[in-house]
Amino acid sequence: MSAADAIDELYQQPLSDFTRARNALAKTLSGAEAQRVRALAKPTVVAWAVNQVYWRARAAFDRVMKAGADLRKAQLAALQGKAADLRSASDAHRRAIADAVGNAERLAAGAGSKPSPDALARTFEALSLAASPAEPPGRLTDALQPAGFEALAGITPKKGATPYAPAKPAHHARAAVDTRDHDRERGSRDGAHAKEDAKAARARAAEERKRDAEAREAAAAARTREAGLRKADAAVARAEAAEKLARASWERAHDALLEARRTRDDVKRAR
Template identity: 30%
Template sequence: MDFDEAADELYGVLPSEFTATRKRLAGELPRDDARRLTAMRRPTVPAWAVNLLVRDDAVGPVLELGERMRAAWSEGGDLTALDRERDSVVDDLVRRARTLADEAGRPLSDAFADEVDETLRAAIADPSAAEAVRAGRLDHPLRHAGFGPFGAAAPPARPKPPPRRTKKAREDDEAARKEREDGEAARRERERRERQERERRAERARAAEREAEEAERSLAEWASSVEEARRRLADAERDLDDLRRRVHEAEARQTDLSRRAQVAEREHRRAERTAREARRRARDLAADAS
């Protein structure tokens, strides 16, 4: 397995399995590649969902549409039809991402689905974002900061002045215009509130993700501490076994020396008896000789 194969596999697993998979794959790579892989960050849930779309070969329409829209914009063309197509393609892919996430066992919340939507729109507007999506190794969702009024329809041509109309018609037109303006203002206000609510949900989701990542890092640190404590305990147990062996050997030597001392004591007493007997016989022989 090379680095690219390992990285592709890593960013295809559930975020909850990322750390364990990264550790396993790093153990199968050369040292430098293992270090690069270990430095890779765990993806947020929305980024993981976009990576799922890449592995499902579903992002092609978005990337192709982005090329057409950017070309049309640079040429000053009308983006109205492309803008409608963008909304349709992105909506379809967000639904597909939710299906894939459900099948993988990690459903997408509305806030996460909004971030998938933003990432796909960023890939349409920005070539660098498109390449990041195409690679399938996102670790965070993307957001397009601006491409002029990208995606907006070209302004319509100025209409010719209408023929002179009656006062009643003009009043009706004015009322209709005011109604349209009020409706447009209400729509913009509604979209503003919806956008703010999406941003609040996304921020809460990101905060939850950050808390989850912090908890995972703490867990990894504790796991490392436990592993180190286990290693030290194993070393201490080996040292204790060695000390026990040495004590056993010392006790065996002490027993052997004690046994030898007893044998030497018996031999010493036997030698003393032999010497006394020899002296006694010598005295007897001397007496007989005299």
């Protein structure tokens, strides 16, 4: 099995086994590959659940990615003044995300985890709308935030283009204002969500560090106890051996004493 295949299997392990399995895998490798494996970050609960959809419910994952690509294509076409059915693409994208979230919750529940549905939805949205993945599929390590309209940066709208059918100028003006207001509101919500997720991620990281430290302390204490037990067992073995030697010496001395007394008695009788 190649190192890449072994890493893929690592991200399919139960989340609680990740650190142990990663360290065990690193020990089987050498050089740069071992260092790369040791540097792999443990996924958050949300990222792990999304990964499991990729590994264990691939059809649902592929639907999200295709729906995201279709929506992105429709957005780009609309910005360039081409005909595009944004509403249908957006509806299909939402349905695919909802299906993927359901699969993620089911797989996580089977492993005793309960990731946030909102965080799952935002992560699937971000993955499916990204121009290129930040991490290889199935190896996500943290929840993601949708990039919003800046994901379409570099695309210059065609002059006079609109994603919808032509309408009266007044309607366009109102629509533009509504869109800007919506974008600002969404930006505020996304910013708040990002802060909440960042705070939660820091808390999870701190908790994981605390658990890792406690595990290391417990392991060190166990090793100390085992070493003490081995030392005590060795001392008992030495004492038992010494006792056997002493008992054998005493028995020989006692036999010699009895023999000396018999010899003395024989000499007395012979006189």
